Amino acid sequence: MTVIGTRGSELALWQTHYIQGRLGGEAAGITTEIIKTSGDRLLDIPLQNQLDKGFFTKELEVALADRRVDVAVHSLKDLPTQMPPGLVLAAVPERADVGDVLFVHRDRVDLSRRLPVVAGARVGTASMRRSALLQHVDPEAKPEFLRGNVPTRLNKAKTGELDAVLLARAGVSRLGLDWGDLVVFDLDPQWWLPAAAQGALGIQARADDPERLRLLATVHHAPSAHAVALERGLLRRLEGGCHSAFGALGRVDASGVATLRAGLTDAAGAWHAIEVVGDPEQLIERAYEALQTVLAGKSHPARLDTSEAQWATPARPWS
Numbered sequence: 001m002t003v004i005g006t007r008g009s010e011l012a013l014w015q016t017h018y019i020q021g022r023l024g025g026e027a028a029g030i031t032t033e034i035i036k037t038s039g040d041r042l043l044d045i046p047l048q049n050q051l052d053k054g055f056f057t058k059e060l061e062v063a064l065a066d067r068r069v070d071v072a073v074h075s076l077k078d079l080p081t082q083m084p085p086g087l088v089l090a091a092v093p094e095r096a097d098v099g100d101v102l103f104v105h106r107d108r109v110d111l112s113r114r115l116p117v118v119a120g121a122r123v124g125t126a127s128m129r130r131s132a133l134l135q136h137v138d139p140e141a142k143p144e145f146l147r148g149n150v151p152t153r154l155n156k157a158k159t160g161e162l163d164a165v166l167l168a169r170a171g172v173s174r175l176g177l178d179w180g181d182l183v184v185f186d187l188d189p190q191w192w193l194p195a196a197a198q199g200a201l202g203i204q205a206r207a208d209d210p211e212r213l214r215l216l217a218t219v220h221h222a223p224s225a226h227a228v229a230l231e232r233g234l235l236r237r238l239e240g241g242c243h244s245a246f247g248a249l250g251r252v253d254a255s256g257v258a259t260l261r262a263g264l265t266d267a268a269g270a271w272h273a274i275e276v277v278g279d280p281e282q283l284i285e286r287a288y289e290a291l292q293t294v295l296a297g298k299s300h301p302a303r304l305d306t307s308e309a310q311w312a313t314p315a316r317p318w319s
Contacts, residue, residue, distance in 0.1 A: 005069030076202035081236035090205040091216040095224035096170040099189035108163040121163035132245035136271035170199040184315035191309040193247030196231035274302040
């Protein structure tokens with residue numbers, strides 16, 4: 001028998017049941033156990049500076065280390081880049097959509113503006129990154145603190161309590177939610193950079209458990225793992241006193257050439273983005289150096305000019 005530990009949110013359960021099915025389901029002895037995390041209990045504090053502390057993952061990791069569960073399924077963007085002793089990131093399944101989506105109340109849409117919401121719109125998000133990008137694209141917009149599960153967040157825009165909300169496309173798509181008459185816009189992840197590893201799942205196991213490691217290898221997707229390794233590698237390189245908003249998008253093509261886009265806020269809260277291309281082994285350090293250069297106010301060939309970017313497009317069909 002293999003016990004998968006999971007958070008109890010609707011999205012976490014969807015993700016866990018998906019992996020459970022990929023591994024053979026209950027017929028193959030794959031069961032689940034819900035573990036409540038700090039992120040599930042403390043719903044009234046912002047997420048900023050919490051993810052590096054394992055806000056959504058620590059209790060699951062403790063249960064795994066204590067052998068109360070055998071596997072833990074996480075949203076990989078929530079998982080700290082440093083693994084606890086004895087635990088490993090055993091598998092990264094094929095990544096879902098990486099981008100963010102803007103859900104706008106039907107009466108608050110303004111297609112004449114760079115971001116298609118009325119001037120001074122109240123836009124719900126709990127993410128430092130989304131808040132920083134929102135202010136970068138539309139300085140008149142007002143980020144509003146927003147926690148709770150995905151349906152709760154969507155409802156804030158449906159009722160008009162907020163003019164719009166920002167959510168990850170992957171989460172809404174996985175849950176198959178009905179957003180009613182909200183007007184939906186995809187935000188191009190090439191410019192509106194996602195969180196590191198957004199859209200990917202991370203499956204942890206114990207390093208001394210070869211049986212589960214072999215089992216989890218059956219759901220591992222190497223291209224997705226290579227891309228998120230770039231994003232998380234740069235995040236780890238920036239950590240240690242750095243609590244800026246951060247976004248990244250990595251890709252490794254069939255020939256082995258890697259591309260890494262990344263963005264970060266400076267001390268004044270201004271957003272800066274860069275792009276580096278080349279050997280994956282050198283890309284993280286090159287991206288780190290480029291970010292440090294632009295944050296220092298110096299010119300750099302890797303700097304991205306986002307002034308003319310088309311940030312929002314009507315949403316693609318949802319599967």
